[in-house]
Amino acid sequence: MHLVPATDAQKVQRDALTFSEWGKLLTPEEYIVRELRLRSHPWALADMRTWLLCSDEGTVLASCETFRTDSFRRAPDGALLPGDSFAIASVFTEERLRGHGHATRLMDLLASELERQPRAHAALLFSDVGPRIYARSGYRELPAWDWHLPPSPGAPGEGVDSLLCASDLGPALDRMRRPELPFFFWPTPSQLDWHLERGRIYVDRLGCSLPESAGATVGASTALWGLVGRSAELTVLMFDARSPAEASALLEAARREARRSGLSRVVLWEEPGNASLLPLVAGASRVARDGSLPMVRPLRPDVHPPALLPVPRGLWV
Ligand SMILES: CC(C)(COP(=O)(O)OP(=O)(O)OC[C@H]1O[C@@H](n2cnc3c(N)ncnc32)[C@H](O)[C@@H]1OP(=O)(O)O)[C@@H](O)C(=O)NCCC(=O)NCCS
Structure with missing residues (x-):
């Protein structure tokens, strides 16, 4: 199994599948237009990636998105040291493929990939399915x-x-x-x-x-x-x-x-x-809070997200 960035065509293929989960109030066509519009927003154009977990044969097993988000470490003298964190969204496994560890594998491979980014600080997500699945991949829940x-x-x-x-x-x-x-x-x-x-x-x-x-x-x-x-x-x-x-x-x-x-x-x-x-x-x-449970995972050993890390709604993805 391996992790790859999705092509534009693959993103649209995923949209057709994720509609059932996130398309409320919209028709399938409107949902695809919504997704294209959100991906065309300047923030997404600059900072969003879609990731696919693929089998050795190339079958897509699970997917998610990352949005690069600014974060800061504070040096001992108080100076702010900027870096890159990654907010993870839309973790998805097709219903027929669920329960085989694909989402967990996706999260583990993604964390390894993000840890290799030169300015990486931490990964952040907002769980709608409780803490357990993401805790396995090193994420810690915050109050909600x-x-x-x-x-x-x-x-x-x-x-x-x-x-x-x-x-x-x-x-x-x-x-x-x-x-x-x-x-x-x-x-x-x-x-x-x-x-x-x-x-x-x-x-x-x-x-x-x-x-x-x-x-x-x-x-x-x-x-x-x-x-x-x-x-x-x-x-x-x-x-x-x-x-x-x-x-x-x-x-x-x-x-x-x-x-x-x-x-x-x-x-x-x-x-x-x-x-x-x-x-x-x-x-x-x-x-x-109903859903959107913030969870955080450091991407390098010298980043220590505090137990009471502030997570304003503006960080949600
Ligand atoms: C959540 C999801 C990505 C899990 O995919 P998966 O490939 O089956 O994941 P894994 O096999 O690695 O792990 C499955 C675990 O997720 C748990 N899980 C799945 N849906 C859940 C839910 N709605 N609430 C709580 N736990 C849930 C399963 O109970 C299982 O836990 P267990 O292994 O401890 O028994 C998949 O069910 C999905 O796509 N759901 C719809 C979209 C969604 O809700 N995404 C998450 C947004 S935060």
Whole structure:
């Protein structure tokens, strides 16, 4: 068995098979168009690869995708040392081939391949099938809690300094504090826009409108959000609140944006940096996340992802 990068034709062949798993709300034709559109997004064009596990005869046994993601190690003097991490998505084995260890073999060969990349730091994935299968290949699970807030009436911009739009993603990310940790992942503006692109694909099917804002600022605090997939929710992608009052102001703006856009709720992933603020936000409730369990695996011996590594929703693939 061996691992190979997929050709464009092989990617489309996989799309036809993965439709049954990830094509909800779409026809098979629409799903193929969705996949081509997402693969044409600048972030995917630059940083996405599709991988195939093939038998010695060349039969495709399993597949997945990797998205290169920026990550940083902190030197003893505090300097940030950039490197490449890889977010893994769409691990898939055809139903008739399941239960023979193909996905596990794929993950093991992929880790060996990624370890050989010159700037490799770590691999990250979001499991929808629990931790066990990926733990076998060296991945460790991280906490996965969400905060839900209902929409609320009013003008989204009231109570914040500014509302942001998609062209503000870069400056907004620049305002945000990087984690004070020996290792962390950090998304690019293009990576965050890829999430908004998913929302642009689904909006017509959801009976809502695209949120006019992509986030807000208040004081030194910043949030980025959007419609990011096939759930009619306002999903917070990045959140850096410096005080309980500023956390509340940002989330109140998000709740109003959700109402204005016809979305059912605001969803924010808990991170170590916001965990103490969110219980103080009126109307917010904490729920165990359903799926998307973050799991991380170092790709070199001197990378030590902390037990409480922050994984904002903006890193999801
Ligand atoms: C998950 C999947 C990739 C596993 O492929 P596979 O080639 O059968 O994987 P392996 O043989 O290496 O491992 C199978 C293990 O996965 C587990 N598994 C498969 N689907 C699961 C699910 N929905 N929930 C929990 N565990 C699951 C099996 O129970 C088995 O565990 P065990 O060996 O401890 O008994 C395959 O079932 C699949 O394509 N599913 C649909 C797409 C999907 O959910 N992908 C994962 C996204 S994170």
